[in-house]
Amino acid sequence: MNARFRDLHRAGRPLLLPNAWDFASGAVLADAGFPAVGTTSLGVSAAAGKPDAAGGTRAETVALARSLVRLPVPVTVDIEGGFSERPADVADLAAELAAFGVAGVNLEDGRADGTLAPLDHQVAVVRAVKDAAPEMFLNARTDTFWLAGDGGPDRAETLRRVRAYAGAGADCVFVPGIADDADVRAVLDAVDVPLNVLHLPGRTDYGTLARLGVHRVSCGSLLFREALRATVAAALAVTDGDAAAPPAPSYADVQRLVAGSPERPR
Structure with missing residues (x-):
């Protein structure tokens, strides 16, 4: 599976990676013909x-990974920042996932407080993961654009990382x-x-990214x-077939719902 997953990363013909949140969503994506699932x-x-x-x-992520490896396609797992500040702990997690057949992991340097992990620390984590699970396809994510402040993304820091x-x-x-062509080329x-880009509706286009x-x-x-x-x-359509479809909640909306919605007006 690891070699198969690695071979899917081709310049000019990018792997479109759909991301699942439970076994059913992963299974339906694999059944639809997607060659890998994240x-x-x-x-x-x-x-x-x-x-x-x-x-x-961490526990939920590992449990889901264990179920998804039953799929007939390679699976890559988002492990956030590794669920620990200790490189050895992150390496142990990667080795555990590799042992039951996970092909890759996504490891990010962004932190919940909106800061970036120190570069030397994150480099140590990357090295530890590759030493512990050399066949694991490690997708190293930097949140220099995602967490950009009022000054905008720092291209120089992005390239450094x-x-x-x-x-x-x-x-x-x-x-x-x-999303900008010049930034992608840089x-x-x-x-x-290989370079992985997040699909942003209205801002990125698969064909352009492929080119x-x-x-x-x-x-x-x-x-x-x-x-x-x-x-x-x-649910709305059960009683009102003409009900306007609601917009998809944003990332922030979902985080708010999880934290606890304010009481609805009476």
Whole structure:
């Protein structure tokens, strides 16, 4: 599965990776013909009633991974920041996932407080994971664009981090939030490993990303959030077939729902 998954990352013909949040969503995606399935940390966390990116869903993530490896396609697992600040702990998790057949992991440097992990620390984590599970396809994510403040994304810091992660052994680099052609080209030129880009409705186009040479396009939490929208729409249609479909909740909306919605007006 690992070699098969690695071969799916082709410049000019990016792997479209849909992200599941439970076994049923993963199974229906595999049955629909997608050649690989990932997980979404927001979906896994929200389904467990927990906030995303807070490091509290290690058990749920491992349990889901154990079930998804039954699928006939490679599986890659979003492990957030590794559920620990200790490189050895993150390496142990990667080795555990590899032992029961997970092909890859997604490891991010963003933290719940909106900061980035120190670069030297994250490089140590990447190295530890590759030492513990050398066949694991490690997708090293940097949140330089995702967590950009009022000054906008820092391209120089992005390039510094992707080069460092690739140099530490990452098999792929992931920059969620990147959309501008020039930024995408800059990352592609900076490293010799595949580039993963997050699909952003209205901002990114699969065909354009393919022409630029991107190797993988992830759906992230989009499918999970669209499933929530469809759930509400189907329930409303029972009594009102003409009811307007609600918009899909945003990432922030889902985090708010998990934290506890304010009381509805009476």
